[in-house]
Amino acid sequence: DVKVTQSSRYLVKRTGEKVFLECVQDMDHENMFWYRQDPGLGLRLIYFSYDVKMKEKGDIPEGYSVSREKKERFSLILESASTNQTSMYLCASSSPSGRINEQFFGPGTRLTVL
Amino acid sequence: GDSVTQMEGPVTLSEEAFLTINCTYTATGYPSLFWYVQYPGEGLQLLLKATKADDKGSNKGFEATYRKETTSFHLEKGSVQVSDSAVYFCALSDHAGGTSYGKLTFGQGTILTVHP
Numbered sequence: 001d002v003k004v005t006q007s008s009r010y011l012v013k014r015t016g017e018k019v020f021l022e023c024v025q026d027m028d029h030e031n032m033f034w035y036r037q038d039p040g041l042g043l044r045l046i047y048f049s050y051d052v053k054m055k056e057k058g059d060i061p062e063g064y065s066v067s068r069e070k071k072e073r074f075s076l077i078l079e080s081a082s083t084n085q086t087s088m089y090l091c092a093s094s095s096p097s098g099r100i101n102e103q104f105f106g107p108g109t110r111l112t113v114l
Numbered sequence: 115g116d117s118v119t120q121m122e123g124p125v126t127l128s129e130e131a132f133l134t135i136n137c138t139y140t141a142t143g144y145p146s147l148f149w150y151v152q153y154p155g156e157g158l159q160l161l162l163k164a165t166k167a168d169d170k171g172s173n174k175g176f177e178a179t180y181r182k183e184t185t186s187f188h189l190e191k192g193s194v195q196v197s198d199s200a201v202y203f204c205a206l207s208d209h210a211g212g213t214s215y216g217k218l219t220f221g222q223g224t225i226l227t228v229h230p
Contacts, residue, residue, distance in 0.1 A: 004157070031216060042118075042203060042222040043158075058217075090157055094216055102148070103218055105157035 003027070004106035006091055012112045019078040021109050023091030030096055032074035033103065034058075034066065037088040049074055050096070081113045116141045120204050120221035127194055127228050135189040135224045137178075137204035145206040147171075147180050147187040148218070152201040161189075161202070194228045201225050 007022035025032065031050050035043040035058075045058030047066040055066050063085060067075045074093075078085055088110050092103040121136040139147065146165045150158040162171030167182035176191045187204060204221040 033217075040222055042220040043218075044220075045217060048217065092158075092218075096216055102160055102163065103216075105150075105159070107155075107157045 006106040021076040023074045025093040029093035031094045033092040034076045035090045086113045116219045118221035124225035130193045133191040137187045148205045150203040
């Protein structure tokens with residue numbers, strides 16, 4: 001069974017803290033994605049990576065950075081957390097084979113910044 | 115740029131009612147279209163997909179047809195169950211290859227609640 005796992009389901013941090021969200025996939029997928037999910041806004045792409053050490057900005061990269069040192073692991077970093085980064089964060093992965101780009105999602109991390 | 119618009123929610127239905135959730139899109143070229151479902155406390159799961167015009171995706175009693183002429187991909191189910199209560203997302207994907215990387219563009223999501 002394919003699997004995308006995220007390091008925490010729930011996280012509470014203080015304003016100004018550095019926050020790491022980890023995502024691991026076991027499907028040997030090339031592409032990995034970080035989204036944030038907010039009510040009424042759907043999912044918005046923060047960053048994605050198409051290969052080890054490669055990254056591309058998504059639609060809302062401000063205040064975030066990412067790291068991909070190994071193919072199976074993609075980390076989202078909040079350098080200095082702010083209250084407007086309180087959200088649900090979802091990681092996904094996919095393989096660029098063929099025309100059908102199904103993405104497989106992790107369970108999400110609900111981050112609260114106080 | 116690409117965009118997806120879903121009908122406003124939330125949608126509340128009684129068990130065995132007919133469900134339609136509207137989805138329209140704007141895209142260049144010929145995107146693939148998806149419906150994802152998110153059950154309470156979980157991540158998103160692919161519900162169904164279609165890759166070209168007039169394709170019908172179907173799964174678990176849900177159906178959606180890729181209508182290029184109306185740029186739509188409406189989700190339907192003939193008889194909903196309480197267990198269908200979830201958030202439903204319509205999405206489109208550019209195609210992998212070149213520099214597109216198969217990114218998904220999502221609609222805002224529609225909350226469905228089914229009462230016994």
